[in-house]
Amino acid sequence: MEYTKITEDLLSQIKAAVGPANVFTDKESLDNYSHDETEDLRYYPEVVVKPTDPEGIAALLKICNQHHIPVTPRGGGTGLSGAALPIYGGVLLSMEKFKDIIDIDTENLQATVEPGVITEAFINAVGEKGLLYPVDPSSKGSCFIGGNVAHGSGGPRVVKYGTIREYILNLEVVLPTGEIIWTGANTLKYASGYNLTQMMIGSEGTLAVVTKIVTKLIPKSSHSVLMLGSFPENEKACAAVSAIFRAGITPSALEFMERKGVEWVIKFDDIKFDLKDDANAFLLIEFDGDDLDTIFKDCEKVNMVLEEFDCSDVLFADSAQQKEDLWRMRRTMAESVKSNSVYKEEDTVVPRAALPKLINGIKEIGSRYGFESVCYGHAGDGNLHINIIKAGMSDEDWKNKLKAGITEVFELTTALGGTISGEHGIGLVQKEFMPVKYSEIHLDLMRGIKKVFDPNGILNPGKIF
Amino acid sequence: MEYTKITEDLLSQIKAAVGPANVFTDKESLDNYSHDETEDLRYYPEVVVKPTDPEGIAALLKICNQHHIPVTPRGGGTGLSGAALPIYGGVLLSMEKFKDIIDIDTENLQATVEPGVITEAFINAVGEKGLLYPVDPSSKGSCFIGGNVAHGSGGPRVVKYGTIREYILNLEVVLPTGEIIWTGANTLKYASGYNLTQMMIGSEGTLAVVTKIVTKLIPKSSHSVLMLGSFPENEKACAAVSAIFRAGITPSALEFMERKGVEWVIKFDDIKFDLKDDANAFLLIEFDGDDLDTIFKDCEKVNMVLEEFDCSDVLFADSAQQKEDLWRMRRTMAESVKSNSVYKEEDTVVPRAALPKLINGIKEIGSRYGFESVCYGHAGDGNLHINIIKAGMSDEDWKNKLKAGITEVFELTTALGGTISGEHGIGLVQKEFMPVKYSEIHLDLMRGIKKVFDPNGILNPGKIF
Incomplete structure (x- = not known):
């Protein structure tokens, strides 16, 4: 794709559009906005612009549309698919001043x-x-x-x-x-x-x-109860998920965590957690509501379901601190894994009863390609995040063979009725896997819609397709 | 718009595509599929096609796309916006054989x-x-x-x-x-x-x-409770709606009915209902859940809210028959009104706290243009159906002035943060009001999307925009 480089004259026009105080070309700014949370990827914008109102953005986009300058909008920079990376340079449009x-x-x-x-x-x-x-x-x-x-x-x-x-x-x-x-x-x-x-x-x-x-x-509900069930193996924990819903129970959260994920968190963070030997998989289950009796009835019902799947231990978080610790354990899992190894994150999603097949399939594919994986996520939605860890894989294989392994993972999710991202999006790094899920006809419809809104292709180019 | 008329040769191609037993050109078929539930509008297709599988539809659409023949898909024919009317003739595509x-x-x-x-x-x-x-x-x-x-x-x-x-x-x-x-x-x-x-x-x-x-x-919830609150005036009933949600209560249904609507139903149907003199507006409120105690607590809470808005009477439907009767009263309201007078139905929707302003505005506009109106609908969503009744309006005014009156109604919904249809759609009859809500730029985006999917404009042409 051919885009115009930002000249001094264009920079002056941009400054006039959004106000000179909102335009940055210093090295530190360009550096700060060259990456998000996606692996170690870095792409440098030519200019960072932080407009303060819609009219400023309108004026900016008119200039960029006229001169064919790429514009990459950016939120908090926490994305995991590289959607906020300015891969063609141009304008990095930070929305950080829209904070009312x-x-x-x-x-x-x-x-x-x-x-x-x-x-x-x-x-x-x-x-x-x-x-x-x-x-x-x-x-x-x-x-x-x-x-x-x-x-x-x-x-x-x-x-x-x-x-x-x-x-x-x-x-x-x-x-x-x-x-x-x-x-x-x-x-x-x-x-x-x-x-x-x-x-x-x-x-x-x-x-x-x-x-x-x-x-x-x-x-807002006035009460919530959090419980953590331990299981002897991933498959049993995953199978319990759909059984919970089949029993007519709707928790307000239902998260899965592998033992390895918990181990990495314990290493990384200072959370106190008694990790028992036979606890190889976990379900973190929350109920909320206005009536504690109703919540406790749901807890009892869920307990009975968990027992059917060999749940060995159920921990009730009975203090705000304990609740916060358990949630932190789940929330910091990606960061903990990332701190320890070269990794890549995928965001699979399938109908929830297919979770056991999904997790078994991921492990089997990993064993063939030589990568380890830590799985966790929103099991209640059938949404499993996979942290693929380089582990014993050679640099060569990591570079050349991983794509085939991930393709197999996505072929599996697609075959199970699922898709290649549940909530992280496609952005830059999942783009190459879109053909696993979509036909060329389907992709052409998306490209056609893009062209209706953005005929010159200036807005976040190189993403999704 | 110029479309090709269906010749004998094209008809043969269509028969070959979907099977001759699924193609109808007899007068009765053309007649049956010339109307839906939208006013008294009639448009005749050239042929009625009832395919049995997606491949048949694909073959049919290829022919129509190649020869520029309009195709109007049709479901149950209950639409109120004329979306299933074959206004350019061509193929009426009935989906009635897709019933598995x-x-x-x-x-x-x-x-x-x-x-x-x-x-x-x-x-x-x-x-x-x-x-x-x-x-x-x-x-x-x-x-x-x-x-x-x-x-x-x-x-x-x-x-x-x-x-x-x-x-x-x-x-x-x-x-x-x-x-x-x-x-x-x-x-x-x-x-x-x-x-x-x-x-x-x-x-x-x-x-x-x-x-x-x-x-x-x-x-599915195991229990439900239905109650009907009576109010001295529309505005009070409408104002109670947002107050219910502000009190933290979420009913499973919250419907508004004007007295006039109830009167028309009683005339039309054989429902037994004791319509009291001071009952000028009604809220039909349903709660569902698995726990009757919780439901009754919600009923008590809602009762307290209703009292604040001068609710004079609350009826609890305590038998399945009574529940069914009350729901039938609400559901047959459109049909009852329609049976008595020339009418036109609009489907306004606003943020729910704006309901009192909406209903007062409708009545005020009606009084200026000389039409009566019966309002009812899903008040909990801010969605009010308006049956505009010709009443004393002359044929001349009904034909020439009504559009200006409806335009004012939609200007009001738009000004209140709402839109011109909540659930009935735009179809044929609301198309002329789209500019009240949308700019030309906005409409062009919609037209652009249409062109991406349907470059030759064969599918349900003349609808929405």
Whole structure:
């Protein structure tokens, strides 16, 4: 792809568009925005721009569209698929100055928020008003809500509350051609032509730049109970997952962790956890609600299910600290694994009853290709994150053979009715696996949609397809 | 728009594509498929085709795409926006032979179903397995699940369970160019490129023909309680709606009905109902769950809220018959009104706290234009159906001035943060109001998406925009 390099003259135009104080070309800035959380990848932008309002972004995009300069939007930089990497240089568009919670509307249980608000800050702000915004990815302490929209984010509570897709009512966006539109309406229902709001969600900043977000909110539950079940093997824990739902139980979170993942966390973090010899797999199960009796009844029911799958031990977290520790164990797992080894993360998702086949398949593929793996994730949704670890694999094999191994993993997820990403997105690093899941016809439809929104291909080029 | 008329030769090709027994050109067939439930509109197809498999549809669409013949897909024919009317003649594609429930997967709580299955039949089939598919529009006894997908349907339980958008996981579709693809994966999460499944939902058969539907299912509650609150005036009843949610209560249905609507039902149907003099507006409120105590607690809480809004009477439906009667009263309201007068139905939706402003505005606009209106609908979602009744309006004014009145209604919904259809869709009859809500830029994006899927514009032409 051919793009225009940013000359001094173009830089002056960009400064005039967004204000000179919001344009950065110093080495440190270019360095800071050259990477996200995806492996060790680095791509340097030519300029970092931090606009303060939609009009500034509109003016910026008009210049870039006219001169064919690539623009890569960026949220909190916590992405795991490389969607925020400026692989063709050009403008890195940081949304960090869009950090206002504009309105928490307690009459309608809605909020209007800017995309640069940190997800956890938003959750806490609505929580203070007794309301819940249940989309909380593991990176909630640093990711932006705009990035969550771009990736169709999930998190542990999807299993009860649904993904971000069910909470985004309306978006203000700037089109690559510089127009500003609202994609929908601030309503719970919408049957008024093609749903551009849903089209934006998960489009990874390739169609438009989100500048305002209207979310649905729900009442916050007053109680929650967290329990951790230990199992002799992965397969048993994974098989218990669909059995729980078949029993008519809907937890507010249902996470799977392999023993190896827990071991890495214990090494990395200072969490106190008594890891027993026969505990090879874990299910972290949370219930929430307003009535403790109902919650305890659910806990009893789930206990009976777990027993059927040889659960050897159930730990109830009975203090806020213990709950926080268990959740931290789950949330820091990726970081812990990453700290110890060269690794690659995949984000498989299948119908939940297929989890035992998925995890067995992953291990079998790993044994053939010589990589180790640590699996964990949102088992209640059939969503398993796989940390592939280089381990004994040679540099040569890691470089040349891993792709074939990952292709096999995705062929397996696809054969099981699943897909190649549940919540991390495609971005840069999963792009090469898209043909495993999609026909050329299907990909052409996506490319066609891209061209409708972004005829000159300036917005986050080189991502998804 | 210029389309090719179906010659004898083309008819032979169509017969060869789908089988001669599935092609109808007799007067009765053309007549039967010339209308849906939209006002008294009639448009005659040149041929009615009832294919039996996706391959037949693919072959049919290839012929029509090559020769530029319009194809209008049709479900149960219960639509209220005229989306299934073959306004350019051509092929009326009835999906009525796609009537298999292919699989109810109790392991994964999913089902695979053909689009011609009647919604209520599907609800009953999964219900027998203890599962719930909560999307039940008022026409559930005759509408098809495929039509529900095409319109992004809702129904009374959206307020707790969400619209059909949250239950459709994956779709097999035939593109206008004749290719068959699956739009997504059978998973609860999906972040693998643009979400074509969501793109299809609510696209009213203008992008592709749906041939298989994979739905999410949830556990069915064992208990429900239905109550009817009476209010002295519309505004009070409407104001109570958002107060209920603010109190942290989430009913499984929350419907509004005007007194006039109830009067028309009593005239039309044989429902026994003691309509008191001071009851001018009603809220029909349902709770469901597995625990009756919890449900009763919610009923008590809601009672306290209703009192604040001068609710004069609360009726608890204590038998299955009484529940059924109250629901029938709500469900037959459109039909009852229609049986008595020339009318037009609009499907407004706003943030729910704006309901009092919406209903007062509708009445005020009506008084200026001389039309009466009966309002009812899914108040919990801010979704109000308006039956506009000709009443004393002259034929001349009904023909010439009504459009301006409806435009004012939609300007009001838009100003209140809402839109011009919550669940009935745009189809033919709301098309002229799209510019009230959307800019030309926005409409051009929709037209661009249409062109990506259907370059020759053969699929359901003349609808939405």
